[in-house]
Amino acid sequence: MxxxxxxxxxxxxxxxxxxxxxxxxxxxxxxxxxxxxxxxxxxxxxxxxxxxxxxxxxxxxxGEPSEGTVYVPPRFEDGRIIDSQVLPAENKE
Structure with missing residues (x-):
C-alpha cells in the first residue's frame, strides 16, 4: 500500500x-x-x-533478478497443469 x-x-x-x-x-x-x-x-x-x-x-x-535464475514455463504433466516457476539455475528441471 x-x-x-x-x-x-x-x-x-x-x-x-x-x-x-x-x-x-x-x-x-x-x-x-x-x-x-x-x-x-x-x-x-x-x-x-x-x-x-x-x-x-x-x-x-x-522485479525478479534475471541473473542466476531459470524460467520454467507452465506445462501439462500426468493430466495436471503445472504452474510456471522461476528457479535458481542449479535447480533446473
Whole structure:
C-alpha cells in the first residue's frame, strides 16, 4: 500500500502542493496571484510526467533478478497443469 502511495499519488500531487505553497507565501508578501486554468493545467501535466517517471523507475529497479535464475514455463504433466516457476539455475528441471 505504501508503494502505491509513493509511486502514484505523491508524484501526481507534488506540483499542486508546491504551487499552493508558492501562492501562500506570495499572498503573505502582498502578491495577487490565484489559481487559474493555466496553472492547473501545468500542474496536472507536470504531475502526470512525474508519475510516469516514477512508474518507469519502479519498473526498472523492481522485479525478479534475471541473473542466476531459470524460467520454467507452465506445462501439462500426468493430466495436471503445472504452474510456471522461476528457479535458481542449479535447480533446473
Amino acid at each position: 505504501i508503494r502505491a502511495i509513493l509511486f502514484h499519488v505523491i508524484p501526481l500531487l507534488l506540483p499542486f502542493v508546491v504551487y499552493a505553497v508558492y501562492l501562500y507565501f506570495n499572498a503573505r508578501a502582498g502578491g495577487d496571484k490565484k489559481w487559474g486554468r493555466t496553472s492547473l493545467a501545468i500542474s496536472t501535466v507536470t504531475g502526470l510526467v512525474l508519475m510516469a517517471a516514477s512508474l518507469i523507475a519502479l519498473g526498472l529497479v523492481s
